[in-house]
Amino acid sequence: MARRYWNINLEEMLEAGVHFGHGTRKWNPRMAPYISAKRKGIHITNLTRTARFLSEACDLVFDAASKGKQFLIVGTKNKAADSVARAAIRARCHYVNKKWLGGMLTNWPTTETRLHKFRDLRTEQKTGGLNRLPKRDAAMLKRQLSRLQTYLGGIKYMTRLPDIVIIVDQQEEYTALRECITLGIPTICLIDTNSDPDLADISIPANDDAIASIRLILNKLVVAICEGCSSYIRNP
Amino acid sequence: MAATTTAIALTLSSFTLRSTIPSKTFFFPKPSKPISLRRTFRPLSLTPQAKSSDIDTSFFDDVNPEEDIVFDPPTPPEGFTPPPSFDEGPEETEDEIAAAYEELYGPAYSGVSVLGNDVYVMDSKVKKSSAFGKVKKEKVRDGFEERVVQVRRVTKVVKGGKQLHFRAIVVVGDKQGQVGVGVGKAKEVIGAVQKSAVNARRNIITIPMTKYLTFPHRSEGDYGAAKVMLRPAAPGTGVIAGGALRLLLCRK
Numbered sequence: 001m002a003r004r005y006w007n008i009n010l011e012e013m014l015e016a017g018v019h020f021g022h023g024t025r026k027w028n029p030r031m032a033p034y035i036s037a038k039r040k041g042i043h044i045t046n047l048t049r050t051a052r053f054l055s056e057a058c059d060l061v062f063d064a065a066s067k068g069k070q071f072l073i074v075g076t077k078n079k080a081a082d083s084v085a086r087a088a089i090r091a092r093c094h095y096v097n098k099k100w101l102g103g104m105l106t107n108w109p110t111t112e113t114r115l116h117k118f119r120d121l122r123t124e125q126k127t128g129g130l131n132r133l134p135k136r137d138a139a140m141l142k143r144q145l146s147r148l149q150t151y152l153g154g155i156k157y158m159t160r161l162p163d164i165v166i167i168v169d170q171q172e173e174y175t176a177l178r179e180c181i182t183l184g185i186p187t188i189c190l191i192d193t194n195s196d197p198d199l200a201d202i203s204i205p206a207n208d209d210a211i212a213s214i215r216l217i218l219n220k221l222v223v224a225i226c227e228g229c230s231s232y233i234r235n236p
Numbered sequence: 237m238a239a240t241t242t243a244i245a246l247t248l249s250s251f252t253l254r255s256t257i258p259s260k261t262f263f264f265p266k267p268s269k270p271i272s273l274r275r276t277f278r279p280l281s282l283t284p285q286a287k288s289s290d291i292d293t294s295f296f297d298d299v300n301p302e303e304d305i306v307f308d309p310p311t312p313p314e315g316f317t318p319p320p321s322f323d324e325g326p327e328e329t330e331d332e333i334a335a336a337y338e339e340l341y342g343p344a345y346s347g348v349s350v351l352g353n354d355v356y357v358m359d360s361k362v363k364k365s366s367a368f369g370k371v372k373k374e375k376v377r378d379g380f381e382e383r384v385v386q387v388r389r390v391t392k393v394v395k396g397g398k399q400l401h402f403r404a405i406v407v408v409g410d411k412q413g414q415v416g417v418g419v420g421k422a423k424e425v426i427g428a429v430q431k432s433a434v435n436a437r438r439n440i441i442t443i444p445m446t447k448y449l450t451f452p453h454r455s456e457g458d459y460g461a462a463k464v465m466l467r468p469a470a471p472g473t474g475v476i477a478g479g480a481l482r483l484l485l486c487r488k
Contacts, residue, residue, distance in 0.1 A: 001302055005309055007312065033302050048305060051307040052307040053296075055307070058297065060295075083322075086323060092336055103418070106451070122348065157338075157342075157345070158344065158345075183351050219322060226319075
């Protein structure tokens with residue numbers, strides 16, 4: 001795996017506040033190797049480790065993308081939802097930014113049924129079939145469509161299970177993480193001081209509360225995916 | 237009989253110490269059973285599927301966080317400008333986004349096709365259920381044979397009365413050393429047997445067998461009140477076992 005330059009500066013990360021952890025009381029003792037100091041009741045993560053892990057993760061993601069793997073980005077926090085959607089659209093990956101429905105991956109056949117329904121409703125809407133129905137039915141279908149759009153909008157191009165899953169907050173997306181573990185899908189996780197670093201395959205200790213820090217890390221990963229994709233298109 | 241089957245599964249899995257397949261601990265309802273079988277509980281994240289993929293996670297598996305980890309990025313190439321973040325940069329119209337996605341993944345479930353592909357491409361993946369009764373499922377799938385060990389009628393008492401279900405325990409194997417046990421419940425026997433077969437195919441254990449298709453050594457297992465002892469015998473002896481064990485070994 002060749003190591004490339006991903007423009008990871010420690011100063012940039014300090015500015016974004018990647019090194020802040022959660023309060024001292026809520027920590028997970030397994031994070032002890034990644035915590036460097038304790039300041040004002042908040043744990044501070046060791047930024048050199050974060051930077052190293054982030055660069056290795058970017059290398060890995062670049063390799064995977066250049067082999068044509070599919071990615072899924074999961075982030076359901078209110079603060080992060082918007083940036084997750086934009087990052088995924090930019091990288092041409094699938095994403096989940098509203099609630100992660102239980103069994104989305106482990107119960108994939110049922111999710112496929114829902115996706116079929118979503119597609120049929122979309123085609124109906126495009127061809128104007130909804131206008132021919134009585135108002136009440138049309139309103140019901142429109143409501144269903146908007147529901148499916150919020151929950152499944154990001155995965156409507158997903159034909160099979162993803163190869164790598166990127167999770168933004170481990171505490172928040174615990175169900176998603178567990179599903180990936182049972183299915184054996186490699187995961188990349190943003191770990192904060194209250195999460196367990198042994199669960200995910202690749203854990204990046206960072207701050208998951210601040211929008212700036214999530215944006216920074218997502219940015220680096222998205223750049224890696226884009227480069228990998230373009231190298232895959234050039235020589236598959 | 238259910239306890240016996242679990243005990244059998246425990247015994248068989250004691251053979252798997254020799255091989256590197258992790259034992260599927262989540263099948264057993266009481267994972268804290270006696271460690272006298274010297275079975276290691278591997279974390280589920282080490283399932284073979286992740287390793288057999290060609291994603292090289294060697295750095296993250298071997299890194300020891302206690303040691304000093306240095307960060308020395310390679311030098312940036314000449315004239316390196318940091319690419320724009322995903323927030324800045326030109327806003328893409330929906331059509332452009334849809335076209336880009338469709339190039340990569342095909343129209344999938346989006347319902348609209350910007351590049352002119354067939355919108356209903358995913359329909360061929362759906363198994364069409366025929367209008368008359370159930371579709372005949374393919375009997376022989378991927379070389380595994382199923383044997384029903386037990387079918388029992390179980391009851392759940394609710395306010396309105398008793399709700400009856402059927403619970404089937406099925407053993408699945410390919411007679412070359414791969415066995416699996418599965419449990420399934422449904423309102424009809426056939427449905428229960430099918431569910432348990434699906435479950436059995438998910439938890440398969442590989443047993444190392446000798447040239448004469450017998451065990452490598454003697455082993456015992458127990459679960460609850462059931463105790464099972466398996467021991468190899470000289471060729472020509474046949475199978476001397478009763479009940480669930482016979483079904484497992486005779487046709488394995």
